[in-house]
Amino acid sequence: MRNCNDEPQPMKKQTKHKGLMLQKDKGFSLLEVLLGISVFMIGMLGVTALNISSMKSNTFSGNLSEATLVAASKLEELMAQDFDDPASQLFDEDNDGNCHDTANHTCAPAVFVNQDADDDGIDDDLGTPGTHDDDTNFGLDDFGADADYTDQVVKNNIIYDIYWNVAENEPVSIEPDVADANPRTKLITVIVEWKVKDEPRRISMSTIRQKE
Numbered sequence: 001m002r003n004c005n006d007e008p009q010p011m012k013k014q015t016k017h018k019g020l021m022l023q024k025d026k027g028f029s030l031l032e033v034l035l036g037i038s039v040f041m042i043g044m045l046g047v048t049a050l051n052i053s054s055m056k057s058n059t060f061s062g063n064l065s066e067a068t069l070v071a072a073s074k075l076e077e078l079m080a081q082d083f084d085d086p087a088s089q090l091f092d093e094d095n096d097g098n099c100h101d102t103a104n105h106t107c108a109p110a111v112f113v114n115q116d117a118d119d120d121g122i123d124d125d126l127g128t129p130g131t132h133d134d135d136t137n138f139g140l141d142d143f144g145a146d147a148d149y150t151d152q153v154v155k156n157n158i159i160y161d162i163y164w165n166v167a168e169n170e171p172v173s174i175e176p177d178v179a180d181a182n183p184r185t186k187l188i189t190v191i192v193e194w195k196v197k198d199e200p201r202r203i204s205m206s207t208i209r210q211k212e
Contacts, residue, residue: 186209
């Protein structure tokens with residue numbers, strides 16, 4: 001029995017474990033979503049533009065490298081041809097490259113047409129010294145139907161048109177050999193043309209061929 005003199009014992013508190021209540025995060029409004037999408041799309045457009053620009057640059061670089069190889073290959077081919085062989089492609093076919101006889105590919109004195117009479121390496125106007133006609137450049141810059149020779153190759157589905165021109169007795173004017181009346185030096189320029197979206201692109205390479 002409980003003694004009246006006994007002090008009352010404190011009651012133990014019962015601890016109630018409340019369940020964890022997860023608060024629901026506040027959602028985004030439609031305007032915020034649209035703004036986020038807009039910012040994302042603007043960023044993606046910038047990245048896409050950079051990728052396209054990079055692809056175009058890589059394509060042009062590839063075409064330029066290919067055109068350079070084509071030009072170098074043609075020059076190598078021409079350097080291997082016989083200097084005086086009438087069947088070679090080392091003559092000034094349209095007679096605008098200082099010296100040429102269209103009949104037999106020789107530079108005989110009787111048909112000598114010197115377009116660099118003052119021997120300064122600049123194309124004279126109708127062979128008159130001091131009257132420079134810098135636009136013609138011995139016909140070395142001609143392309144298309146005006147070129148001395150033409151060729152064409154296809155590389156990676158790209159058409160490369162090849163034009164080359166010959167200036168005889170240039171860039172160093174050496175008197176033709178009396179025995180065979182042929183020029184002793186020839187300046188050869190190869191032009192390679194290709195198109196990018198119907199816009200022509202061109203490169204040129206030149207070399208000097210001297211008779212051995």
